[in-house]
Amino acid sequence: NAGVTQTPKFQVLKTGQSMTLQCAQDMNHNSMYWYRQDPGMGLRLIYYSASEGTTDKGEVPNGYNVSRLNKREFSLRLESAAPSQTSVYFCASSDQGANTGELFFGEGSRLTVL
Amino acid sequence: KQEVTQIPAALSVPEGENLVLNCSFTDSAIYNLQWFRQDPGKGLTSLLLIQSSQREQTSGRLNASLDKSSGRSTLYIAASQPGDSATYLCAVKGGGFKTIFGAGTRLFVKA
Numbered sequence: 001n002a003g004v005t006q007t008p009k010f011q012v013l014k015t016g017q018s019m020t021l022q023c024a025q026d027m028n029h030n031s032m033y034w035y036r037q038d039p040g041m042g043l044r045l046i047y048y049s050a051s052e053g054t055t056d057k058g059e060v061p062n063g064y065n066v067s068r069l070n071k072r073e074f075s076l077r078l079e080s081a082a083p084s085q086t087s088v089y090f091c092a093s094s095d096q097g098a099n100t101g102e103l104f105f106g107e108g109s110r111l112t113v114l
Numbered sequence: 115k116q117e118v119t120q121i122p123a124a125l126s127v128p129e130g131e132n133l134v135l136n137c138s139f140t141d142s143a144i145y146n147l148q149w150f151r152q153d154p155g156k157g158l159t160s161l162l163l164i165q166s167s168q169r170e171q172t173s174g175r176l177n178a179s180l181d182k183s184s185g186r187s188t189l190y191i192a193a194s195q196p197g198d199s200a201t202y203l204c205a206v207k208g209g210g211f212k213t214i215f216g217a218g219t220r221l222f223v224k225a
Contacts, residue, residue, distance in 0.1 A: 004157075031211060043203075043215040050211055058212065090157060103148060103205065103213060105158040 002026050004106035006091050012112045013081045021076040021109050023091030031094045031101060032074035033058075034066060036087040037108075043090070049074055081113045116141045118206050120216035127194055128224050135189040135219045137204035142182045149178050149189050150203040152218070158203065162189070194223045 007022045025032065033048040035058075045058030049068040063085060065077045074093075078085060089109045094101030117140045127133050137147070146165050150158040162171045162178040164187070170179040177190040187204060201218040208214070 033211075040217075042217045043205075045212055048211050056211070092158075101207075102146075102160060102163045103158075104160060105150075107157040108155075 004091055004093055004104055006089075006106035006109050008109060009107065010110050012114065013078075014114050015082060017081050018077065018079050019081065019111075020078075021089055021091075021111075022073070023075065023106060024073045025091075025093040025104070026072065027093060027095065027104065028071070029093035029095045029101075029104075030071070032068065033092040033094075033103070034064075034074070034076045035090045035092065036060065037090060038087050046076065046089075078111075081111075083113045085111065086113045087111060116144075116206060116208050116214045118204060118214050118216040120202075120204060120219050122219060123217065124220040124222075126222045126224065129194060129196060131194050131223075132190070132192050133194055133221075135191070135202050135204075135221070137187040137189070137216055139185045139187075139206045139214075141208060142185055144182060144206050144208055146207045147178075147180055147187050148205045148207070148213075149176075149187075150205065152201045152203060154200075161202075191221075194221075196223050196225045199223050 004025045030051045034046040035043045047066040049055045052071045091106045119138045148163045149161045164180040175192040180187045201220045203218045205213045205215045
């Protein structure tokens with residue numbers, strides 16, 4: 001049982017380059033999330049998808065776009081990477097909708113923007 | 115705005131000791147509270163989930179309690195082992211889909 005799978009695990013970009021982080025879950029969860037984790041800032045929500053076909057902004061959405069490709073997959077795109085986007089990115093999913101769902105996380109994608 | 119605080123930020127204990135990690139939150143209108151473990155360079159592993167209607171949850175040597183009225187949760191670890199060394203995070207889910215995380219407690223258990 002793979003749970004939540006993220007690719008790539010590591011990436012180095014130059015300022016201005018673009019890239020997409022991929023996430024897939026095999027738990028048949030309705031909701032999926034993208035977080036970033038920075039030292040001293042904790043985990044912050046970038047975007048989330050309550051269900052297939054919907055996406056909404058979280059706390060720090062600027063500079064990012066997302067696509068809920070289907071129920072399993074939720075991607076995060078950086079159109080023009082900036083050094084401030086150097087971070088560890090985590091994808092998560094949850095069941096049972098908004099109010100009761102337990103969060104499950106992937107292993108993270110470590111991004112460095114030079 | 116919900117704020118989640120974890121105290122202490124770091125803790126070092128000898129092997130075998132029982133310990134308590136604390137999590138406090140400012141808005142008692144929560145739907146659930148979840149405790150996670152994070153090893154260096156790894157993702158978050160869910161340890162325990164407490165729904166708002168529950169007072170505690172147990173899994174093996176771990177026991178988590180929830181007191182919504184006082185805005186507090188504790189994670190009790192019995193008979194600590196070196197393998198318990200990690201960062202422990204608590205996360206509070208309020209209305210909607212947004213979960214607020216504490217900064218974590220870094221635990222080191224000495225053999």
